[in-house]
Amino acid sequence: MIEVAGGRLIAELTVRRPSFTLDVSLEVAAGELVAVLGPNGSGKSTLLGALAGLLRPDTGRIELDGRVLTDTTAGVHVPAHRRRVSLLAQQALLFPHLSVAANVAFGPRCAGVGRAAANEQARGWLAEVDALELARRRPGQLSGGQAQRVALARALAGEPELLLLDEPLASLDIDVAPAMRSLLRRVLRGDRGGGDRGGNAVGARTALLVTHHLLDAVVLANRVVVLAEGRVVEDGPAREVLTRPRSPFAARIAGLNLIPGTGCAEGLRTHDGTLVSGLLDAGVSGLLDAGESDSWDGAPAVAVFAPSAVSVFRQRPDGSPRNVFAVRLAALEPHAEVVRLRVSAPPGGPDWLDGLAADISPAAVADLGIGDALGDVLWFAVKATEVLAHPSVH
Amino acid sequence: MVGVGLPVVLWAPAVLGFALVALPVVGLVLRADLVRLPELMTSEEALTALKLSLFTAAVSTLLTALLGGPLAAVLARSRSAAVRLARPVVLLPLVLPPVVGGLALLYTLGRTGPGGRLxxxxxxxxxPFTTAAVVLAQTFVSMPFLVVSLEGALRTAGERYERVAATLGAAPATVFRRVTLPLVLPGLGSGLVLAFARSLGEFGATVAFAGSLEGTTRTLPLLVYQQREVDTDGAIALSLVLVVVAVVVVAVARPRVAEGAQ
Incomplete structure (x- = not known):
């Protein structure tokens, strides 16, 4: 059984910024790790700052393990150092004037633990992140991956109720990140990967992980929350959000095409009136069977299909009943065995065509003669059976 | 690493500028009566003035640390509008003629001034006209040096480490003592050395606010000025003492400045 470390978080807050307003309501169960995804400027870091107490939300309430940390109506704002909320950022930010061991002992020392005992705890946490041999070094003598491991130990040594991880892998070399990712999984998920390693209490930790990386969300998180323009646009199990995305951002990181619009019996209708034929989400079919078609017809919806389901033509194809869109070739991206065509809307075309992708074989690229056809108009065709329409938040 | 190279045209003015600084010192050494130098440097009058100079400069440096350090911290970290307005005032002594500062002190803390009366x-x-006046005049003139140097160091260090410390449970006083202070130590050190050097050379504000009383307010620069026509050789010898002190100060401070700039 996995032991649970950390408290339950209930947060509801708004932060007004010149470029956007963060307006989020979020609950994280004790021991749950929630990945927060979203494009740049969607408010992810602002959310973490408000939870850590580094900035004051304009309105809202934050409760952690039954303690009220922020309550703007009651004028409560617990300062950062009394929140028991640790932050692990993209940069390790180890205190350069302290040894590695003293860095990790910093939290326990602040909590009033004696020097010797704090040092002992620091060694325990360093062992936990496989960095015990670095204890005597200075931060300047560490590699990026080592520093980030030490920073993780330091964040955990404070025994936080909530751990905030702000893209902890983003500044690591590509060959170091996987090791750090599995370390995070072991330390944060209480996943010991077999034998007991001993040492400090390692359990499932209450944590928020801001990431750009699909893999982080799938490997580390119980749940995925997607922010867009300061709002939660998706919230659900990682697998569900990534296989059935409702927001363009989730679709993009999941490598799927997404067309927004409103629901209709045949699938989805875009805001400019284009019909996208598709299969209906199981939940939607249920609603229709129950005679509640009102809650689908005209309601916000998205149509999702894989780039591999798209056929590409030079001339408009006719015949078979499928969705056909005129697009403008914007980029050719070589992927493992296929070439991904990125397209944009042709002049005068609807904006929902921007960013759609099709995966075709290099041979097909040659057949179509589009190796140097950037800017040319092409035709995308997708069978209705390859398109899934389901409800979206907005 | 090899740089991109320097335009040749910069060399001539650079050499000229260096000469402007270095040649007068050479001239002073050449003019000095080297035979009588040890005797002139260690005359009773000179030693009294030197002791007074070192004592007052040390006290004013301490005062600068105690007042200027917190001032720099407030200027660097506070977001209050009042603090923004106060900033140019703090730097005023850097651009004000020292003698004007001395007069301002005199008319504030002198017998007839509002502060002096209280x-x-x-x-x-x-x-006025006490050793305390010398210390105040020196502090007035040299504090901005520390404030500028330390404020720069605080801004360079940034608040990122302080935020991390806070999320690890450190109260503001702990953050300041265990994180902020160690990070800006090089800046603090070089600022204090600069302030000490400036105090040691202080003349204008001192003479206006404290006068020139032997043993009480006549510091080395004041003695040099007083002796320059009466006893030229003595004045030059004393000047050389100040040059030596200045060289030592620069030699001590320079590595710290370089470290602070990294």
Missing amino acids: LELWFGVTV
Whole structure:
């Protein structure tokens, strides 16, 4: 059984910024790790700052393990150092004037633990992140991956109720990140990967992980929350959000095409009136069977299909009943065995065509003669059976 | 690493500028009566003035650390509008002629000034023309050096480490003591050395606010000025003492400045 470390978080807050307003309501169960995804400027870091107490939300309430940390109506704002909320950022930010061991002992020392005992705890946490041999070094003598491991130990040594991880892998070399990712999984998920390693209490930790990386969300998180323009646009199990995305951002990181619009019996209708034929989400079919078609017809919806389901033509194809869109070739991206065509809307075309992708074989690229056809108009065709329409938040 | 190279045209003015700084010192050494130098440097009058100079400069440096350090911290970290307005005032002594500063001190803390009257009424203390006046004049003139140097160091260090410390449970006082202070130590050190050097060379504000009384307010620069026509050789010898002190100060401070700039 996995032991649970950390408290339950209930947060509801708004932060007004010149470029956007963060307006989020979020609950994280004790021991749950929630990945927060979203494009740049969607408010992810602002959310973490408000939870850590580094900035004051304009309105809202934050409760952690039954303690009220922020309550703007009651004028409560617990300062950062009394929140028991640790932050692990993209940069390790180890205190350069302290040894590695003293860095990790910093939290326990602040909590009033004696020097010797704090040092002992620091060694325990360093062992936990496989960095015990670095204890005597200075931060300047560490590699990026080592520093980030030490920073993780330091964040955990404070025994936080909530751990905030702000893209902890983003500044690591590509060959170091996987090791750090599995370390995070072991330390944060209480996943010991077999034998007991001993040492400090390692359990499932209450944590928020801001990431750009699909893999982080799938490997580390119980749940995925997607922010867009300061709002939660998706919230659900990682697998569900990534296989059935409702927001363009989730679709993009999941490598799927997404067309927004409103629901209709045949699938989805875009805001400019284009019909996208598709299969209906199981939940939607249920609603229709129950005679509640009102809650689908005209309601916000998205149509999702894989780039591999798209056929590409030079001339408009006719015949078979499928969705056909005129697009403008914007980029050719070589992927493992296929070439991904990125397209944009042709002049005068609807904006929902921007960013759609099709995966075709290099041979097909040659057949179509589009190796140097950037800017040319092409035709995308997708069978209705390859398109899934389901409800979206907005 | 090899740089991109320097335009040749910069060399001539650079050499000229260096000569402007270095040649007068050479001229001073050439003009000095080297035979009588040890005797002139260690005359009783000179030693008294040197001791007074070192003592007052040390006290004013301490005062600068105690007042200027917190001032720099507030200027660097506070977001209050009042603090933004106060900033140029703090730097005023850097651009103000020192003698004007001395007069300002005199008319504030002198017997007839508002501050001076209160001090005399409440504590029976008169400040002008005392050693305390020398210390105040030196502090007035040299504090901005520390404030500028330390504020720069604080801004360079940034608040990122302080935020991390806070999320690890450190109260503001702990953050300041265990994170902020160690990070800006090089800046603090070089700022204090600069302030000490400036105090040691202080003349204008001192002479206006404290006068030139032997043993009480006549510091080395004042003695040099007084002797320059009466006893030229003595004045030059004393000047060389100040040059030596200045060289030592620069030699001590320079590595710290370089470290702070990294």
